[in-house]
Amino acid sequence: MKQAGVFSTATLGVLLLVATGAPGYGQQPQQQQNQNQNRQQNQARRPPQQNQNRQQNQTRRAPQQNQNRPRMQEQNQNRQQAQRPGQSNQNRPRPALELQRTQQERRAQQAEQRRIWQQHRAGRWDSERRTWQQRGGYSGYRIPAPYFRNYYGRNHWFRVYNLPFMVVGGFPRFQYAGYWFTFLDPYPEYWGVNWYETDDVFIDYSMDGYYLYNRMYPGRPGIAVSIAF
Template sequence: MKRIGFVIPISILSAALAACSFGYAQESQDKKQEQNKGQQQKQENQGKQNQGQQHQQQAQPQKQQAQHEQQNQGNQQKAQQQEQQNQNKQQAQQQEQQNQNKQHAQQQEQQNQNKQQAQQHEQQNQNKQQAQQHEQQNQNKQQAQQQEQQNRNRQQAQQYEKQNQNKQQQAQYQQRGQQMQRSQQQQHEQQVQQQQVWRQHGSNNWDNDHRNWQQRGGYSGYRIPDNDLRSYYGSGHWFRIYSLPFMYQGGYPRFQYGGYWFTVMDPYPDYWGNDWYQTDDVYVAYYGDGYYLYNRRYPGRPGIAISISL
């Protein structure tokens, strides 16, 4: 194997060394520049930091002022919020007060309405009571008027009855006067006439010969007023025919008593006896359908039909 040798020229080596030296110098210069640059950057950074610190120091009062302003704003906001809350609270209280006032007004109005209704009801009750009192007064007045009218009617009836009593008494007095004025001869003649008439007017079969007013077709003679009939006739007012005015007319015996003439339409029953008109008490009464003459000696027996005239 062959060794191959070569020779490097000095110029080339010098150039190479120069190049290396330049490169190293350049590198050193670059490093130095870089260091300078780094120091400059560091200085700049330090300056910036110092500026930042200065700026921070300068900004700190501003920050404090800003914080103070922010605190003031916060306090103002809080104060505004508090004020707003107070206003809201006042508004709520006012609204509640208004509601309470409204409720109170409604309650007062309801109480007034209830009071008015109660007053109206009371007024209605008073009006009703007044109407009832007025009606009661009218009823009392009517009753008083009716009572007064009844009293007047009673007084008039009593007066009328008194007048009838006086009339009957006068008639009786007149009859008695007439009887006393008659002469004994006239009385004797009348008594004889009565005996003859009454003997002819008796009946031995009275049940067949007797006819009541219904069988006769109804009573058609004069009717005695009810007051007179109750006051002067009936079973409590008896008399005897023998002493009364007497006549025989149209085939029927007649006698006068109390201002009226009584015509005996029926024959008298034979069990009365021949002298009943002289010895027996008789009375006049209205029974059923007409007037009848009854003998008190025979209570419960039918009466004989009689007709009345003035």
């Protein structure tokens, strides 16, 4: 009978231990589940905040980029204008005072040119003129043949009036197609007073040198001219 009591007591103790220990083992999985749920909830809450931060950063950057675009466009326009200074100056309207000055200067130059040509008109040109042969032959600069064919000869005429003009050593000089031509003789008296405005002339090379011819008087001798750069 004592053994049975001992056994029952021991058995009862074991059962009590099992009964008291069982809740501890059952609570651990439930705690882990609760922790996992809390983590998932925290993770689910974080992305919206991150998305909001990204959207805020983008919205902050967008106005700044839009503000920088006009500055970049203005800088590009300034660079283009700096690269094309000649074109920008041509497109700018000239002040009225500047136009008036240029017109006055042009009129003064025209009046001076008219006065000079009148002083170099021959009285009897046939007796006053001299050919290059009479001058001892032409020994000055010679225009290269390919260039001469492109800009000179009887097929390339022009008018002296609008060309650069000056007086050197008392002789009239004008520039045409890159070269300066100086009159060595006065122009014939039968040419018009304003021939340099109305008559077509051309430079040609004859047997002994360069001459200027007037197309209004075909077959008549030309005026001896010298050439310089």
